[in-house]
Amino acid sequence: MEKNVELPDFTKNNYPETTKSAVLNKTFDIQLKDTKLGKMGSHDLLIKVMAVGICGSDVHYYDHGRIGDFVVKKPLISGHESSGIVVAVGDEVTKFKHGDKVVMEPGIPCGKCKYCLAGKYNLCPQMKFMATPPVDGDLSQLIIYPDEFTYKIPNEMSYEVGSLSEPLSVGVHAAQMLSIQPGKSVFVSGAGPVGLLAIMAAKAFGASKIIASDAEPERLACAKKMGADTVIDVTEQDVKTTTNDLTNGEGVNTVIEASGNVHAEQDALLTLSRGGKIAYVGMPAQDEIPLNMPFIQGHEIQIFGVFRYANDYPISIEILTENLEKAEMLLTNFYSLAETKSALENTRTNKQHSLKTIIYPNEQLRKNN
Known part of the structure; x- marks a missing residue:
């Protein structure tokens, strides 16, 4: 257990009726x-939330008030990338005890629809996903959460790294869709937090060559540290030309497009070899993106849309456990719960020098330099 963490002595029948939370009333508020x-x-756990990572979706609700059909119509608790410590357990909980370090998978499906029964619960129409209107998130000092979607993390893993289980699960889900394995080449388009963790996932699945692109030098440097063999500065190099040069003119076997940039989503497709596969992870700002259909058909390209993840948290925790030092490199900014607005503003406006921002709902374990 980490130092300086106070462990409340609660029981399932004796805990506060309220808790402090960071609430989005409306845009920029x-x-x-x-x-x-x-x-x-x-089957519930009472969890003291120790670290919450800020996601691009949190920022988007903060400055736009909506993502697609999900609109902030009433006050909403932000946050969904979280870790914590169990401080009370329900009567039928057997896998957890008081004091366990845990991470929470932020989506709770119905468990009964055809998608849930097929193991694709990320597609459940009744999914209750944290910080997605109207479902509250976990930027709170305490939350009650079902044990079924809670996972233990090892004591040597920091709470901050534990919170990366959520965005890493997106990369793991994409890697499995693409069947990344030894001998395969991978191009990761966009080296933000999700793209960087996708590099970690591709490396863990055995990719033989990993190429990454971005417009920010600091993110490209981090991509190398995460496991990319070569990086492409899109402000100076053409993505298609460079990837072709790096693959003897054949193109890459697989692509994970993690930027959501309209031009990048088009360019990433053209880096593929014949029979290649591309997974679109980044969410573009517009509904429709033109894609090169003759290229898709002539190269028999397989295209995958990636929506969150399903059954990927255990693998993500295992990968993080094996890459603790690398994961720590992604953690750049740290704030208290009272500083949530500042945390969102910095994440929104300081992409050049900010990767993963962490908010501490309780004790502040780290501070900005």
């Missing part, structure tokens, strides 16, 4: 409020 905790069920 974040306020610290007392919010209701609710009742613990027999």
Whole structure:
């Protein structure tokens, strides 16, 4: 267990009725409020939230108030990349105990629809996903969460690294879709936090050659540290030409497009070899993106849309456990719960020098340099 972490002595029948939370009232309006905790069920855990990573979607709700059909119509608790410590357990909980370090998978599916029964619960129409309107997130000092979607992390893993399980699971899901394995080449388009963790996932799945691109030098440097063999500065190099040169004119076997940039989504496709596969992870700002259909058909390209993840958290925790030092490199900015607005502003406006921002709902374990 990490130092300086206070462990409350709660029970399932004796805990506060309210907790402090960072609440998005409307665009650019974040306020610290007392919010209701609710009742613990027999399979629930009471979790003291220790670290929450800021995601691009949190920023988008903060500055736009919506993502597609999901609109902030009433106050919403932000945050969904989280880790914490168990401080009370329900009557029928057997896998967890008081004091366990955990991470929380932020989506709770219905468990009964055809998608859930097929193991593709990320596609569940009734999914309740944290910080996606109208479902509250976990930027709170305490949350009640089902044990089924909670996972232990090893004591040697920091809470901050544990919170990376969520974005890494996106990369793991993409890697499995693309069947990344030894002998395969991978191009990761966009070296933001999701792209950098996708590099880590591709490396863990055995990719023989990893190429990454971005417009920011600091992110490209980090991509090399994550496991990229070669990086492409898109402000100076043409992506298609460079990847062709690096693959003897054949193109790469697989692509993970993680930027969501309209031009990057088009260019990434053209880096593929015949029979190649591309997974679109980054969410573009517009609904429709023109793609080169003759290229897709003539090269028999397989295109995958990636929507979150399913059954990937255990693999992500294992990968992080084996890459603790690398994962620490992604952690760049640290804020208290009361500083949530500043954290979102910095993430929104300081992409050049900011990778993963961490908010501490309770004790602040680290501070900015």
